[in-house]
Amino acid sequence: MPNAIDVSHWRMGGITVPAVEDYLYNMLPPRDEVLAEMEAEAAQKKIPIVGPAVGRIFHQLTMMIQARNIFEMGSAIGYSTIWWARAVSDGGRVIYTDGDPKNAERARGYFQRAGVTNRITLKTGDALELLSEEKQHFDIIFNDVDKEDYPRVLRLAGPRLRKGGLFVTDNVLWSGRIANGKSTDHRTQAIQEFNRALYESPDFYTTILPVRDGVAVALKK
Numbered sequence: 001m002p003n004a005i006d007v008s009h010w011r012m013g014g015i016t017v018p019a020v021e022d023y024l025y026n027m028l029p030p031r032d033e034v035l036a037e038m039e040a041e042a043a044q045k046k047i048p049i050v051g052p053a054v055g056r057i058f059h060q061l062t063m064m065i066q067a068r069n070i071f072e073m074g075s076a077i078g079y080s081t082i083w084w085a086r087a088v089s090d091g092g093r094v095i096y097t098d099g100d101p102k103n104a105e106r107a108r109g110y111f112q113r114a115g116v117t118n119r120i121t122l123k124t125g126d127a128l129e130l131l132s133e134e135k136q137h138f139d140i141i142f143n144d145v146d147k148e149d150y151p152r153v154l155r156l157a158g159p160r161l162r163k164g165g166l167f168v169t170d171n172v173l174w175s176g177r178i179a180n181g182k183s184t185d186h187r188t189q190a191i192q193e194f195n196r197a198l199y200e201s202p203d204f205y206t207t208i209l210p211v212r213d214g215v216a217v218a219l220k221k
Ligand SMILES: C[S@@+](CC[C@H](N)C(=O)[O-])C[C@H]1O[C@@H](n2cnc3c(N)ncnc32)[C@H](O)[C@@H]1O
Pocket: 048, 049, 050, 051, 073, 074, 075, 076, 077, 078, 079, 080, 081, 097, 098, 099, 100, 103, 125, 126, 127, 128, 144, 145, 146, 149
């Protein structure tokens, strides 16, 4: 197994105090060789993956609603995709999407080694367009695309989720910058607008989990 990276790598700052973050990450069981290698690659190349604490949330959410069809928006090298794919029951499917074909090639190799190839469909292109083309209803839609697009993703995701399905979004606390009501940064403003709209939406029951960079979990009513 590749050397585990230091737990301090997962600290986001601005949300949970470092000692508590380290405590949470130190408690996690070690990952298998493939996930550990992906974590090391992400740390080295500064690829912003969700990491193992959030990965476990994904696995748990999938089991809780016995999800079988998952649409992932913004998959990069496929780290979060593997967490979803390992949690779906037999016959379950996860759609991987990313705008960069090189990421998809890298992910394909990892999926083979992780033994989840038959559960994953890879699609490259704009994740918002790819979701719009889908006719089916998903059990879970996971949103991790460019932050400026979050308000648009919210409008697209609702109609594509089944009742009782989950709309899950990463980075909704944005290293704590979200708390600055006077921010002039476009990405911060987009996430602020997104969070407000998600909580106010009559179609969802929403909670933000302050794990790592903040994960919004919204239940479709
Ligand atoms: C934060 S990374 C994804 C990390 C991944 N979810 C994980 O945790 O392992 C965001 C990825 O989304 C992709 N991306 C951003 N906006 C996109 C869009 N509109 N359509 C498709 N891919 C997009 C980027 O190429 C990048 O690889």
